[in-house]
Amino acid sequence: MLTGLSIKNYALIDELQVSFNNGLSIITGETGAGKSILLGGLSLVLGKRADLSQINDKSKKCVIEAVFDIANYDLKLIFEEKDFDYEPQTIIRREILPSGKSRAFVNDTPVTLENLVFVSGYLLDIHSQHQTRQLIGDSYQFMVIDALANNKTLLKEYSTLLLNYKSIERRVKDLEQSMIDAKKEYDYNQFLFNELNDAQLKSDELEDLETQFEQLNNVEIISETLSLTKSLLNNEDIGIVDKLNEVKRALNRINDFNKDYKSVEERINSVAIELDDILIELDVFEENLSSDPEELEKVNQKLQTINNLLHKHSVLEVSDLILIRDDLNQKISITENLDDTITEATAELGIIKTQLKNISSKISVNRQEVIPKFTKNLETILSELGMPNAKFNIVIEKTENFKANGMDDLQFLFMANKGSQFTELKKAASGGELSRIMLAIKSILANYIKLPTLMFDEIDTGVSGEISNKMGEIMKLMSKNMQVFTITHLPQIASKGDWHFKVYKTDVDEVTHTQMKALNYDERVVEIAQMLGGLNVSDSALAHAKQLLN
Structure with missing residues (x-):
């Protein structure tokens, strides 16, 4: 889980240090207070490309450091795969120099952005409105179904075989092309060889x-x-x-x-x-x-x-003629043996093809088996989130093509209202509906995929009242198994947090700075009351805030 965050000289943040705990952490603040700046800093830790314009004071470097407690997560092999030093308290640091050059470190070891993205993907998942669009993509939908189907081992075996299959397939194509090219020269090479061989040369x-x-x-x-x-x-x-x-x-x-x-x-x-x-x-x-x-x-x-x-x-020299003769003989032999080589490679390709089909069939069966339960759970949660008529029809169709994750085509068909037709999710669901669908999916996935930290960025946009209360309950339930952050404008969700942080702006010497602080109980009451009724807090708003917190 994320235990600490330090940001220096980034956008409106001069210097910020904050500690976090397990459970559900709420982040609130007025529009424009700098919540997006906080997420921007975290995104750099996750491997987002840096921009010189993000540096506040151009004469100093920008440093963002995140501390993760990963002792209870099985990540040692992941670190070894990238040759990183594994530490139970792992520190990821990004630096943007005044020159614009960016550097990244994992436990003080310099790393590439590609490797940083790979490792940080196991540490923190930021879900924003932009990332909701991932839901309509095949890769994310397959990831969801395969996580529920426990296909990880089969997919790894399939991926290894597919890599070998494609390698041999390329080799067969190269051999066939070589055969075409070689046959064009074969007769001429044979003539030249016979001419040299008949001469019975001696050096x-x-x-x-x-x-x-x-x-x-x-x-x-x-x-x-x-x-x-x-x-x-x-x-x-x-x-x-x-x-x-x-x-x-x-x-x-x-x-x-x-x-x-x-x-x-x-x-x-x-x-x-x-x-x-x-x-x-x-x-x-x-x-x-x-x-x-x-x-x-x-x-x-x-x-x-x-x-x-x-x-x-x-x-x-005659010795040169002998070398030419021997080289021609080798070319002729290779041409004559190409048919056998192609036959052997094609046979090997056939064996791997059968293995791929067998594994992909198992993967497909596992997918089919989990879809009914997944669909039922998804529709139940969506009903609680104010979408009682939402229905899913998740369709898997077998193909003859070896895709990166098997031989299936997958469609998430969605129907939001009674009497309508099932349509592709990307065409049928609005932005607000997609956010709720994503939350429902994440809550189900939380029981199958163990992520140290999950952060929701205003996933509650467009909802209110009882639905927002249910959203908060879902996040609260998810936080029992993982660390959850949510950036919200809704008091119903804010009241569900185990911890509450406020992002705000201050003006010092006519310079605006973004700050963040942990709120105690009394401060939380005021903050939620302001979320309920505005800056002029009434007694009824305070009472309502206390009621929500209790």
Whole structure:
């Protein structure tokens, strides 16, 4: 429940601090006294967007702080969900800086407005005339019926499944589009792959093929060169080997005379040995040399194929062609496997669809079961609120669509008077009737949804007399289970409060300020008497006020 409120530098409020208790708290004040300012400050705590114009003194920041006692409310998991520090005495603070920048804090931890709205929704519900219009919306009507039907767990399970369903549904659509796109390129990719695959590429073969080609293409000149080389080395008359042997014999005659001669002889011997090895290798080259036109053509074609592919794919290395081939193969495989993937995803979608239908059916049954009792209770309360002929026909129709909260369409059909037709609530009910309907619904919901604090802002507009007295009794009854505030102009309702606060204006140094104070019994008598008969309080008005309070 709301235990304290502090407002500084907001609109006409210079500084205000007030404490609250459980039960029914009444807030009264003359028109223009500043009750709307009080609600505006509370709305900022709930996450309403701030406005620099709301700051009274533009040189100072505006600070609004609300203290909630939530020890008896199961809200710890809600705080953990948003990673907030949970405290039994929770403090929410909003600050509007002179620059216009706004900040929000929960237990001194900075939070976003989105998260503030989420958490504050579990702490305080302000019901104003504007919010009465929520009653005609599907989401609010579904919320009411589902709260009575205890569908919270089923709806959470349904929501999780629906999220998964939509995710898989998007995936199937993406896969189907990918299949369409892939099939457009499939034949071309297959052609390119076959062309590269038939080439039987090896990453290091280009250099070898070029070597083979040069050798096969130049057999004659290679043969002639080898023969000439062997002749120059080994000819009996002019061969280098024979001449070298003569050098060896000549040096052998003098090698004992000087060690340097001996060294040169040894070097000549090494050269002779190397030349012998070269001659052997040249013999091998000559033996292995053969003319093979078919092999030459085969190598030439392979070289042309590779060079054409390199040019076609704008790369320089065979290894790049291999990467392209493998990538094409992967694309082809993905295309060929897309059908299986789509089939599997579609099957999974079918399973979840069945589960969604089963859960939504349970949700719908629960809704149908609570409607008769809800309708009866609603009509009974409205009768007590001066609408004896009000009738409701709440219709649920199953659809084939997966909506955010099931597969139902919901209509609140209303008939205010005998002899008229059931019509959509938004067309059939006036503003005053909607306010009473909302109060009736809230009073029923109070037995199903546990809110720490509920605040009514002039929900009694347009009613008087016995109806207002009944309104007060309903609010009083609701306050047994929750903290209830009501801003009212009616003395019958004001007299029902456990606590009474007055909002008023004062002028200090030609500056108007809004103040708020808790009234004691005598002050309450005067306030209610003024609500009954005006500022000039008569003895009869005082007596009537005491009678109402007692």
